Amino acid sequence: MRIGQAASRAQLEPSAIRFYESAGVLPAPARTDAGYRHYDETGVELMRFVRRLRALELPLDDIREIVRLWTSGEAPCQPVRDAITRESEAVDQRIAELTRLRAELRSLQQRMDLIVDQWPQSCVCHVIEETP
């Protein structure tokens, strides 16, 4: 099948597939006489595998290595576990950051609403200037 159908079956964009190929994540497929990429079931399976790993927001560098082992017949279990561990920690950190940020934004909103209620004409921006 050609890239469009492979893409829709793997739930990826054709542009993403071409990008993964150019980035060395997916192997270069066979070509038809006209130069069209030609994929088989295995190719689509590999795309799905990549999509699932990307859905976990693993970096492409990790996925490339995992796919390399996978396609060379070696089980990439340990790299997968390691990548998931790293990603898990990164996600925890980012959630903590965003939680702090959300509190900060909420507090700013409340203070600005308060000021607008009390002195409708006054400027509200100085609340930004308080924090160091």
Place this chain on the structure above:
Amino acid sequence: MRIGQAASRAQLEPSAIRFYESAGVLPAPARTDAGYRHYDETGVELMRFVRRLRALELPLDDIREIVRLWTSGEAPCQPVRDAITRESEAVDQRIAELTRLRAELRSLQQRMDLIVDQWPQSCVCHVIEETP
């Protein structure tokens, strides 16, 4: 003062200041005879203002507009409130996404640990292949 001192007083990198200037966020400062950028207190204050808005992870496009009003004497209160509202919603959404992702990652980790405990030699990657 020159860019280095301004940067350390505003808690920004010199490269960031140059970038903000090139991006039209900070105004171009005066120059010494040798071509060095020369900043005064107002310049540093503006840098601090920008840093605080960036610490809220507001996009530079919003900050550029806010700074434009600010430096033209107009109070940018409403744009600031709007930008903070947008950012607040974006942060809420991202936290929700990451929370789902964290649950997914935790679940994968647990299932993989379980498999490794029970069948130490078996491949663990097929847990990735279950999800659609």
Place this chain on the structure above:
DNA sequence: CTTGACCTTCAAGGGACTCGAAGGTCTATG
């Protein structure tokens, strides 16, 4: 006079793609 710290500009890189342009191919229909 030299050393070292600071400054200048410009170009490139990172991450993970998407989009557009210019052009080739395939298929169904009139």
Place this chain on the structure above:
DNA sequence: CATAGACCTTCGAGTCCCTTGAAGGTCAAG
């Protein structure tokens, strides 16, 4: 058989927010 329209190709540039590096100029202290 011609042609419309859907699909494919490559390549380059754009997104976002800076950082890093190269090549070179300036300044103060020793």
